[in-house]
Amino acid sequence: MTYQELTEQIQKRKSFLCIGLDTDPCNIPPHLLAEDDPVYAFNKAIVEATHDLVIAYKPNLAFYESQGAKGWQSFEKTVRYIRSCDPSVLIIADAKRGDIGNTSRHYAKAFFETMDCDAVTVAPYMGEDSITPFLSYPGKWIIVLAVTSNKGANDFQFFADPADKRLFELVLERTKAWATKENLMFVAGATRPAMLADIRRIVPDHFLLVPGVGAQGGSLEEVVRYGMNAHCGLIINSSRGIIYASKGEDFALKAREAASQIQQEMARMLQNE
Amino acid sequence: MTYQELTEQIQKRKSFLCIGLDTDPCNIPPHLLAEDDPVYAFNKAIVEATHDLVIAYKPNLAFYESQGAKGWQSFEKTVRYIRSCDPSVLIIADAKRGDIGNTSRHYAKAFFETMDCDAVTVAPYMGEDSITPFLSYPGKWIIVLAVTSNKGANDFQFFADPADKRLFELVLERTKAWATKENLMFVAGATRPAMLADIRRIVPDHFLLVPGVGAQGGSLEEVVRYGMNAHCGLIINSSRGIIYASKGEDFALKAREAASQIQQEMARMLQNE
Numbered sequence: 001m002t003y004q005e006l007t008e009q010i011q012k013r014k015s016f017l018c019i020g021l022d023t024d025p026c027n028i029p030p031h032l033l034a035e036d037d038p039v040y041a042f043n044k045a046i047v048e049a050t051h052d053l054v055i056a057y058k059p060n061l062a063f064y065e066s067q068g069a070k071g072w073q074s075f076e077k078t079v080r081y082i083r084s085c086d087p088s089v090l091i092i093a094d095a096k097r098g099d100i101g102n103t104s105r106h107y108a109k110a111f112f113e114t115m116d117c118d119a120v121t122v123a124p125y126m127g128e129d130s131i132t133p134f135l136s137y138p139g140k141w142i143i144v145l146a147v148t149s150n151k152g153a154n155d156f157q158f159f160a161d162p163a164d165k166r167l168f169e170l171v172l173e174r175t176k177a178w179a180t181k182e183n184l185m186f187v188a189g190a191t192r193p194a195m196l197a198d199i200r201r202i203v204p205d206h207f208l209l210v211p212g213v214g215a216q217g218g219s220l221e222e223v224v225r226y227g228m229n230a231h232c233g234l235i236i237n238s239s240r241g242i243i244y245a246s247k248g249e250d251f252a253l254k255a256r257e258a259a260s261q262i263q264q265e266m267a268r269m270l271q272n273e
Numbered sequence: 274m275t276y277q278e279l280t281e282q283i284q285k286r287k288s289f290l291c292i293g294l295d296t297d298p299c300n301i302p303p304h305l306l307a308e309d310d311p312v313y314a315f316n317k318a319i320v321e322a323t324h325d326l327v328i329a330y331k332p333n334l335a336f337y338e339s340q341g342a343k344g345w346q347s348f349e350k351t352v353r354y355i356r357s358c359d360p361s362v363l364i365i366a367d368a369k370r371g372d373i374g375n376t377s378r379h380y381a382k383a384f385f386e387t388m389d390c391d392a393v394t395v396a397p398y399m400g401e402d403s404i405t406p407f408l409s410y411p412g413k414w415i416i417v418l419a420v421t422s423n424k425g426a427n428d429f430q431f432f433a434d435p436a437d438k439r440l441f442e443l444v445l446e447r448t449k450a451w452a453t454k455e456n457l458m459f460v461a462g463a464t465r466p467a468m469l470a471d472i473r474r475i476v477p478d479h480f481l482l483v484p485g486v487g488a489q490g491g492s493l494e495e496v497v498r499y500g501m502n503a504h505c506g507l508i509i510n511s512s513r514g515i516i517y518a519s520k521g522e523d524f525a526l527k528a529r530e531a532a533s534q535i536q537q538e539m540a541r542m543l544q545n546e
Contacts, residue, residue, distance in 0.1 A: 022376070062372060062379035068387040069345035076342055096372050098396060099335060100423040100489075103295070106335035114341040123371060123396045125418055127425025145398055150373040152400020155447055162435040174428055216373075 001090055001118055001139060003182050006207070007231045009055050009088055014267035016232050017259060018056035018092065018209070019046065020239025021078065022063050027244055029251045039067070039074040042251075044081050046243055049252035053263040056090035056235055057082050058209075079115055090235075092143065092209070093117040101129035108134045119143055121187060121209070124171045128178055135179050142184055144175050146199060149189030149212030168195075172202040181206045188227065190218025190236070196226035207233050213262075214241030220262065224269050232270065238262060274363055274391055274412055276455050279480070280504045282328050282361055287540035289505050290532060291329035291365065291482070292319065293512030294351065295336050300517055302524045312340070312347040315524075317354050319516055322525035326536040329363035329508055330355050331482075352388055363508075365416065365482070366390040374402035381407045392416055394460060394482070397444045401451055408452050414480075415457055417448050419472060422462030422485030441468075445475040454479045461500065463491025463509070469499035480506055486535075487514030493535065497542050505543065511535060 001009075010016050021043050025033075028042045035041040047057065059078055064071035082091055097107040097120060111120040112134070119141035122131055134142040146168045147157055157168045172186065181203075188199050190212035199208065208227055212218035213236055220236065227234050242262075246254035274282075283289050294316050298306075301315045308314040320330065332351055337344035355364055370380040370393060384393040385407070392414035395404055407415040419441045420430055430441045445459065454476075461472050463485035472481065481500055485491035486509055493509065500507050515535075519527035 024379070060372075060376055060379075062370070062376045062383065065345075065383035066379040066387060068383070069342050069349055071383075072338075072342035072345045094372075096396070096399075097335070097369065099333075099367075099369050100421065100425075103333055103335045106297070106333075106339040110335065110338035110341070110344075114339060123369070123398050125396050125398045125429060126369075126421050126423060127428030127430070129423050129425040131425075148373065148399050150399060150402050152373075152402040152404075155400030156398060156440065156443065157400070159432070159440060159443055160434060161432060167429065167432060167440065170429065170432055 006055065006090065010232045010270070013052065013055055014270055015053055015055055015263045016234050016236055016266055017054045017262055018058050018235045018237040019050060019054050019242050019259060020094070020211070020237050021046070021057055021059040021243065022239040023243065024063055025067065027247070029247050029249060031249055037074055037077065039064070039071070040077045043074070043078040045252040046255050047082050047085055049256040050259045051086040051089055053256070053259045054089060056092055058092040058094045058237055060239070061093060061095040076115065079117060083116065090119060091117045092119040092121065094121050096121050096123045096145065098123040098126050098130040100126065101133055104130050104133040108137065112137045112140045119185070121145065124175060131175060132178055135183055140183065142179070143209050144171065144184065144186055146172055146186040147188050147192060147195050149191045149216050149218065153189060153192070169198070169202060172199065176203055176206065185209050187211065190223045191216055193219065193222035193226050196223065200227065200229065204229060205233065207235060209235045209237065211237045214238045220265060279328065279363065283505045283543070286325065286328055287543055288326055288328055288536045289507050289509055289539055290327045290535055291331050291508045291510040292323060292327050292515050292532060293367070293484070293510045294319070294330055294332040294516065295512040296516065297336055298340065300520070302520050302522060304522055310347055310350065312337070312344070313350045316347070316351040318525040319528050320355055320358055322529040323532045324359040324362055326529070326532045327362060329365055331365040331367045331510055333512070334366060334368040349388065352390060356389065363392060364390045365392040365394065367394050369394050369396045369418065371396040371399050371403040373399065374406055377403050377406040381410065385410045385413045392458070394418065397448060404448065405451055408456055413456065415452070416482050417444065417457065417459055419445055419459040420461050420465060420468050422464045422489050422491065426462060426465070442471070442475060445472065449476055449479065458482050458508070460484065463496045464489055466492065466495035466499050469496060473500065473502065477502060478506065480508060482508045482510065484510045487511045493538060
């Protein structure tokens, strides 16, 4: 999917919402546990009920890997289902990968060829050759960690040089030189909205994937104030607040209601811009 | 496995060699491709032929994930086979994971419960809560990236503050405060051996996992000169140089010969200390 196509989807759907599929077998409605693949059954129902309200889904690999190979099967089936249900939705593998070039090439193959995801999150610590192997797939995206939404972001991401440049700023500067706004986005946590202004000074045009709205405490309004650009430029993720809105048999309906509430706020915000 | 047990294995086996199972279906001997699971058949033969010469195996997750769920099955079977073949060998999942606390808990579950690996490599960018969930498993280890063996290590790992402290040094200082030498190791690339001396000033006692000897150009002798401590404190990885020593039907024998050559050098080095 190109930058232009993604921007058009945002305008068409009046939404820049991404639903995080952090599907934990311990948290899904009990009646699904009788299914052959409860995680897939859950994801399928969530996607079926919400896809017109979102521009992206973000399966979080940890939740699948904790079930071993069986979990990877649930992940594969989920990706295929999203693709068949709504081909215009972006599928983001939230995997935080990154390794030496020869190894990153295999991660790129995993998520872009074997799995047909549209985007993968990448950790920047290992530098250029850990990132560039993901860039050789036309229409695919990498999403590099800049400022994350967790408390631990304070430990290393704000480490600063004598000119007061912080690590996340160096990551933004260097990484944007290796790619373009057509294949590179950044993770920018919603829990530090004022930091979004600092990020926008370096990457005014790139898309930002913003986790941390909802369960982690980030505010949608603040994120839009500091992070939105003329093309929107935001993909805002919510996971637990939507997918676990109910643990009853009405979970998909309640997920739709929770997603719809956010989408309606987003529609207003897009109109006001 | 405890620090003491690992040290004893090094003395007993006269080796601190780790074989990296970077098993690429495109690189394994053609006669194995007729097998039901060629990657597993290859790994099994390599482990069978070499386990008395090593203290660890390090399956590199990217090579398994590039085959999707099927690859994760090969990974699961490989871990089980190593465990049954030689229970005293350390199994390192080279996965470079790391995410917010709630997600890292699921990665820890994946590698320490579902998979029964002994250690997992972790990327430090997201800080404390991305790392500590891996520490609640007695006898299990995390191996945090400090200085990696690739060219891209230059991009961010040596970024320095006004006191000339470099990012990898901050990673070492902070991370060692969250754990102990009984559950924490660091990745320290063999391609910058002099950097090992800087690392040893901060973590004199911790084990270092050293990739980059062999195909990537690092020298075993240099690594030992700068990195070895009184308990050895080194796990040196070689992947391609051993597992792809031959692409013929004699691949396991040739892998043993390549591993044996390194092990004999290591035995001399342990004796000289």
